[in-house]
Amino acid sequence: MSNLPLLRPHAPEAGAIDPKVVRQAADWWVRLREDASAAERDRFEHWRRADPAHELAWQRFSALTRDVAAGVAQAGPSVASRTLLQAPLIRSRRTAIRAMVAAVGVGLGAWAVGERDAVRRLSADLRTGTGERRSLTLPDGTRVELNAGSALDLRYTAERRELVLLQGEIGIVTARDTLGRPFTLRTRGGVLTPVGTHFLVRDLEAGRMRVAVLEGAVDVRGLPPGDAPRRVQAGEQAEFSANGAFQSGPLAPGASAWLQGMLIADEMPLSDFLDELGRYRPGLLNCTAEAAGLRVVGAFPLSDTDRVLAMLQEILPVRVRRYTRYWVTVGLA
Template structure:
């Protein structure tokens, strides 16, 4: 990528939007994952982000307001001098240096035996004695007779199989199971059959309907919860009395960009069946179930707010 390459203003604005999102939600693993998705869509995204990071102190000193105020400003044609200065510097390019992208690490999925992109579900077929379906943003390896879930979520079923998660090993017998990696725990939920879950602290036998969370502190029982953990394998998001904020976190796994809500509506509850392959309709349906409206700053930044 040439350091002198001129970039479209739309891409530059998007890069600045991502900077604002990271400022507003520092330390969010989900936001970091979404940023990586955006970066790898187009090499120009990476170049814009690299230039923005190289600017470093200049961007910090431009005294931009918070994200909610900054993004509309950046999208207006007649923006302030600070924005035009930033766009000019980014568009003309800066000297190539040792600065790198914030997300320099290659995503785990790129090196995995099987993987899915954001919003993708993939039936892997029969591997290591199991039929496997990967959910959105997931990666899995085959290591001899073992499957290794590196990230994301997988449905595993078969007569006899073995899966390693981050915090547990699972051995299934005539079992159908969903395994999901979260930031600090591995979740295992059994729909059919028998599964033995092993950790450094011991073993536990699970039967149909059981679920556990494996963490460094040990195993804990998972209750039913507001989310059907198996519905995604049928292309559905099925929820029962779930908080709107929690629903949006789950729905956000299946689309690129940021999806969130105003604190005034975060604790509203909803139930329903939503199609994962129709993310736009999914959000529209929310407005029929709750007194909310959808605000799209860009296609990558969607916010649910109270009805005006």
């Protein structure tokens, strides 16, 4: 069940919130943090009571902003991260607040649409939070590694062994089953069947998936299964999606580095680097458009993201600006 607060009867569904109402909620959020007068607070309460949609928008918006402030939620839909990533350098408290409001407001719509998926992820058999990695061995001897922000369901029966990746990234070392049950991994982009293998699978969002094979091979079949499966061999990786798109190539450098708690960058754009680092750090982490194209090279420890940010200032002409503990922007020095 959802942990969202109960609303008054006949409140509209989450997906039906008018964008204008979301913007009104965002505007009130800003006003109330700028020494609002008693009269303004009265007007705000009147606005909330005027329409159930106002109350719904306010509760949803407040929930998201609390998550950002507390750093207990992941950055949310990628569209919110991109909004902040492309924003100019924040130069005042008021501008900073409005920039965050814009990002959260956009994320609100995406979050409402994907609420059902979010509930599935929260109730997954196995899941990890921001910065958390987990390793375990399944009853058949298969080893599973969950990267940060991942969710996985287990569907083991007398006839089959199936895992379902709901979010994030996992590493799998399959074991031979004494009962002879086939092993499959189901994703949003297709079904994977390993052939005596060690492989990684990541949900890239927007329906795209990536498989990286370290040992053995993996057969990739689309959803629904129509075309013949595509085989990805050791030392290769492939991106695929439910619409049949498939593109393979050599394994990227450092693809498995997270298994050892490291992030490897080889001429990686700073914007992409911070997206990766943000998986291991609560709150919002972004860079200005001017700094986004700088290239990062090196090996960085995932267990200490503050140290990584300090290292960036040593190897790149950038300055790290912390607006709160959970909101960090990297810009040109």
